[in-house]
Amino acid sequence: MTISFSLQGSSGTARAGTITTPHGPIHTPIFMPVGTQATVKGLTPDMVTAAGAEIVLGNTYHLTLRPGDELIRDLGGLHKFMNWQKPILTDSGGYQVFSLAQQRKITDAGAKFKSHIDGRTLELTPEKAVEIQENLGSDIAMVLDECPPADGTPEVQRNAVRRSLLWAERCQKHHTRADQAQFAIVQGGLDYELRRECAEPLVAMGFPGYALGGFSVGEAPEKMHAALPACAALLPAHKPRYLMGVGTPRDLLIAIGAGLDMFDCVMPTRSGRNALAFTSTGPVRLRNAKHRRDPASLMSDCACYCCANFSRAYLHHLFHTEEMLGPTLLSLHNIAFYLQLMREARMAILADDYTEFARSRLAALQVPN
């Protein structure tokens, strides 16, 4: 198998493992910074590495539109193109077809839609999603799935599960690259029975890893938190479990406790660009006037380049004057903070102390800043 997964410890249902990939190891639980268009927005690969990242995401939908997956293949693949030598996971583009594309028409054959960039008509089939990701050359590729919004009717959810299963089979059949692992995606919304009906056949198909899709798509966080333990338990214990598109530090602490291993979210970079920093005592809004004269670092116990070198007053100034360095420094800190949280969670799991760790960290997140 292209990737392997070993468990080093557990604490309750929380797990500490290692995913071995063609581009090196990933220590779980892990947060994966999002590099939608072959760049983690505002950061050089050196900065992403310095922030502690072991894997980044690439985006099939965006990269096939610009610059094109065949161009990336011809130039030596996504790792070389974006100068990122550690592992890369690519999503299948399904989520973006549902959230970004215009005039989309979904049938069992695939998705037809117009590009949100230039209106070109494009088609994304399960086979095409596999081919694009093989061109990109990611270490982990995702099957094409249908990801309905949280308020989709039971009928919509059932059809998404049926279609996602159909597409997963076609993706598995079409996949050829020996140096790339293909992960399956479980849909089913907040309906446990539907999740089970989706997970069981996928598990029987023997994918090297499994994801929970269709969370954080509009439902209240508490509903997701409540659903995660049972849904995670549907996935094989000896394979990596990936919760897609989630979430806040709170979401991650709860999801790790439920037995999930991998996470991605645009939140740390998008919030960073908008002057919102994550810290161990909750969010800090750097545009707030109270930071104008504050010589303190953003977070006293953070070793990232931003916290080691700059004051809140300086960060406030950068956002106040719309300087590019503000979004860069805060994106860097937020990713470093997420990854530091993952490392600490891993240590707590290895010490079999995760419940207490999560309890105290969740309590600290409520301290007003």
Place this chain on the structure above:
Amino acid sequence: MTISFSLQGSSGTARAGTITTPHGPIHTPIFMPVGTQATVKGLTPDMVTAAGAEIVLGNTYHLTLRPGDELIRDLGGLHKFMNWQKPILTDSGGYQVFSLAQQRKITDAGAKFKSHIDGRTLELTPEKAVEIQENLGSDIAMVLDECPPADGTPEVQRNAVRRSLLWAERCQKHHTRADQAQFAIVQGGLDYELRRECAEPLVAMGFPGYALGGFSVGEAPEKMHAALPACAALLPAHKPRYLMGVGTPRDLLIAIGAGLDMFDCVMPTRSGRNALAFTSTGPVRLRNAKHRRDPASLMSDCACYCCANFSRAYLHHLFHTEEMLGPTLLSLHNIAFYLQLMREARMAILADDYTEFARSRLAALQVPN
């Protein structure tokens, strides 16, 4: 004296020297990246250092508007505020009052104007310009001057010289900080006699360094090139000579030959943000479609982080998709290129081979890219 200047060599009228400041040495000829608002746009201080910078500029006008020079003083000065531990030069704000401020009214007393940010009425007198720069704590401060446009009438030019002399005296008298050197500015446009009338009394006043202002303010580059040798010769040989706000790589090669030592310009960073890269064979426009599939680095004999790690195809993609990393990488390269050019010029001067060096580099700049 706060700073000292020593000459290590010369080649014709070109000079290689060292300026010693409270924050370390500067090897001349030197290009100074512009950090208008306490940040070199798009770059971390680590990147500016890696690009080879030995000194950066700060801007009195911008920093007194936001965040305020007293705030910067209270937080430990500009070096600490922006986390730049090498030398800083601050301009006096005169140029910005003339180019940016609204409803300005200039008298011998000083300049009254409205802020271009929020319309506040402000006053900049020679004394105030000194106080602001002492609050900022730069290693080198500039006197307040009047900088007329190139098409200013002889009357306008004469009055600017008269007023700049008056203001230089008041600046010198008001200056108190022992750890800061104050440089004088020679105005006079393209009229040599006027330049001489401005330079002679300033030289008699014994400033530790001298600048030529009022160049690159709308005149044809050739007119500036022709005027520089005689104007540079008006300045003391044993003190640093600074050509303000200039220029292209071609301008710098010619100005070094004329005997100038220090340069600043927004061009490398501003052009970098707009997808224009400087190289030894002339400018490269990365938005141009011909770079779409080009696996070559931007400049083969450049060791900067951009050229060492990314292809022209990737840079084209970053600008095409409006990713922040494009402006960052090209600003970094452009500054590294300017500073590499300065180091090579210095070596050529020390080898007493500057004329041939400049001739071959100027010829190479014409090669189409």
